Amino acid sequence: MLGFEESYEVCNCKRVTIKHIVDAVKNNEAKTLRDIQDITTAGTECRHCIFSEADFGRIKKKIYCKDILNEVKKEITNG
Numbered sequence: 261m262l263g264f265e266e267s268y269e270v271c272n273c274k275r276v277t278i279k280h281i282v283d284a285v286k287n288n289e290a291k292t293l294r295d296i297q298d299i300t301t302a303g304t305e306c307r308h309c310i311f312s313e314a315d316f317g318r319i320k321k322k323i324y325c326k327d328i329l330n331e332v333k334k335e336i337t338n339g
């Protein structure tokens with residue numbers, strides 16, 4: 261996924277990995293960032309991991325929930 265291991269922790273506050281988020285989207289439960297927050301709890305604390313524009317952390321994240329959502333959606337559409 262975008263050059264990262266599936267075990268890579270996207271949300272450090274809630275300890276949510278890429279795999280958690282990919283599974284939530286692939287199982288067709290999560291269609292929006294809000295759904296990802298509700299289902300995985302990623303992005304529900306400091307919220308820096310949701311998308312780059314919301315990353316006010318001193319050290320920027322390498323990957324965001326939004327990137328994963330878009331990537332999995334693309335995979336689903338392209339088969």
Ligand code: FES
Nearest residue numbers: 271273305306307
């Ligand atoms: S890193 Fe995801 S809510 Fe803080």
